[in-house]
């Protein structure tokens with residue numbers, strides 16, 4: 001949580017003005033103004049994204065890559081323009097490396113089933129970490145069970161940081177892939193991705209590396225070329241875009257060598273009953289009608305984030321993280337789960353003697369939306385010996401008043417249950 005690393009180079013965000021961009025924020029919930037503190041689950045959508053969806057369906061709706069008519073051409077142009085925006089957003093070399101998927105979950109499953117089945121054999125090993133979202137555990141488990149490979153896990157410490165030195169002990173000549181989250185959804189930990197990748201590359205440059213960027217791209221600039229990973233995934237809905245659209249980026253030579261994952265329209269070159277051949281990248285991995293409007297909306301969300309400036313977003317969120325950490329830490333009996341030195345504004349916590357669901361319900365009654373549960377990261381809960389946490393996850397449009405309401409709500413819950 002070093003403030004200097006988040007210093008903004010441009011003027012601070014005008015939060016009240018920015019909040020005007022998000023219609024959903026301006027409502028009452030249970031008689032109180034909504035304080036939406038569940039941004040790690042899904043973030044809210046600025047009006048420009050909502051309008052882009054409406055404009056697409058009102059003016060341009062047609063299928064892509066299929067029609068010679070004007071609407072199909074417009075839809076195709078807008079869909080491919082969105083792909084180019086994603087390419088620039090994550091620093092990919094070519095738009096052919098950008099595969100539109102349903103979300104991070106589908107992106108990881110695609111790699112596990114396509115690359116994994118072609119490259120991971122009995123006795124091989126796949127390394128993940130103890131802080132994964134289930135989306136970066138179960139697809140690898142399914143692969144390992146199917147081919148007889150072994151899943152290895154990099155441990156975490158009590159701050160919620162990876163025990164990096166253990167990585168060296170886990171790598172060996174059977175390791176085929178290392179997958180890890182850029183940022184943990186349950187703990188907020190920002191992992192030293194570049195350092196992890198450097199260590200894996202130094203050990204054996206043929207080990208493939210997948211980075212789960214689902215909790216990263218909305219908080220910080222990501223450049224896949226500089227990172228030097230092989231695969232990178234994220235979900236549109238966490239970066240202020242629509243649900244149902246996400247991105248898998250892969251190195252072109254890897255994607256080109258991988259077999260298709262799903263078969264159907266738009267992913268073929270030629271089909272006969274004897275044999276079919278495949279379309280070029282990225283279409284080979286986009287069978288069927290894609291989420292055209294979703295991709296276009298994601299492109300607009302990326303423009304929006306770009307216009308605000310990720311440096312300003314990071315600076316704002318860092319202020320909120322510091323304010324929220326101070327407020328919550330001052331509450332007697334409250335334990336923060338995830339106190340890494342580098343964090344995004346995710347605050348997971350438990351309170352002695354009160355179930356997280358009770359706290360979540362009381363907060364909801366006060367208009368404060370948080371997530372309670374295991375956050376699809378059960379191994380994290382197992383590490384800390386708890387069934388669940390309350391998780392407040394902040395975005396740049398949140399305010400210190402909302403943090404005060406969170407802290408007051410927790411204090412109220414304590415007074416009711418003790």
Ligand code: C6P
Pocket residue numbers: 040041042102103104105106133135136181183184185186212214215235371375376
């Ligand atoms: N985490 C959360 O509340 P999908 O569901 O495919 O959009 O994203 C899956 C996923 C993968 N990796 C990480 C690190 C994630 O945080 C998520 C989604 C949400 O924490 C919903 S479970």
